[in-house]
């Protein structure tokens with residue numbers, strides 16, 4: 001299974017049915033460009049999420065970029081974005097030569113702080129320049145306080161893009177994560193809960209908008225036999241082979257959610273009572289997919305820092321990582337405006353300073369997870385006693 005028996009943070013886990021869809025495409029010589037697997041994957045993905053339409057593309061990043069194009073984000077515009085995220089959430093803002101403003105997290109979800117968002121929007125209104133969009137991220141599978149965030153944005157008439165790249169299969173008040181904004185974004189990158197090797201999707205209840213997204217994603221070709229173009233487009237569509245992998249993966253998504261949640265439960269059983277350790281909380285009325293089990297380790301109490309834990313695990317060929325480095329701390333975004341949760345209290349700085357992600361792949365065996373748990377236990381015991 002694993003390369004060199006390494007235990008990964010999150011590695012691809014096939015269902016076995018992917019080959020069936022790929023074979024069908026080969027049998028029909030429907031290798032490229034679009035085709036039955038693309039149509040099927042889009043239909044099945046929309047059905048799974050109970051949303052009207054889905055457009056599949058080459059990456060989650062491309063889907064965010066298309067969402068910004070659909071919302072007419074242009075040079076000089078402002079876009080708000082969660083600070084505690086992977087850089088892919090924010091890069092498309094720069095593709096459009098727009099200006100990002102980063103919003104802090106809150107402790108209950110580790111996601112966008114409604115308080116910070118409210119302050120940022122009030123200021124923006126005062127300055128006479130509201131953002132064209134707010135990109136809300138659902139970190140490690142946990143939904144943000146999406147009702148509160150959408151209500152605040154609605155009050156200012158600003159559309160929400162829900163970056164659900166990490167929360168596919170999670171629910172919020174019984175509804176699928178990624179379906180709450182004007183647009184939702186999923187990723188099928190190699191490390192995500194399901195993968196097509198690389199890929200993404202843009203979802204919406206606005207079918208017309210998604211038709212426009214498909215148009216932009218295929219070089220914005222005007223309906224003419226000769227190649228005519230009136231708008232700037234991209235080559236962003238998913239291939240029919242890649243979509244075949246997606247169809248096979250979608251069949252077992254719910255099983256993968258159960259498996260990742262079970263992995264979280266085992267970590268929680270082992271360390272839930274250890275003083276100085278706090279797992280990413282689960283907001284009530286939500287069911288996160290627990291894409292990655294994330295926790296904070298306070299070295300003042302445990303006697304060991306997350307950096308030391310990561311290197312101890314690394315020595316045993318086990319991959320663990322710090323929590324994402326917030327965007328407002330990235331050299332790329334030097335000088336960008338940032339709204340912390342409260343004056344003088346930046347939650348994402350805290351989470352970055354103490355946060356750790358443990359191996360959480362659905363193909364990790366119980367024995368492998370026990371190995372991780374044993375190493376951690378030994379490390380904590382060394383210092384606690």
Ligand SMILES: *Cc1c(COP(=O)(O)O)cnc(C)c1O
Nearest residue numbers: 059060061086088089165187189
């Ligand atoms: C993975 C990820 C993306 C980007 O998806 P790609 O398919 O890798 O382009 C965007 N946002 C977040 C939060 C992610 O984790």
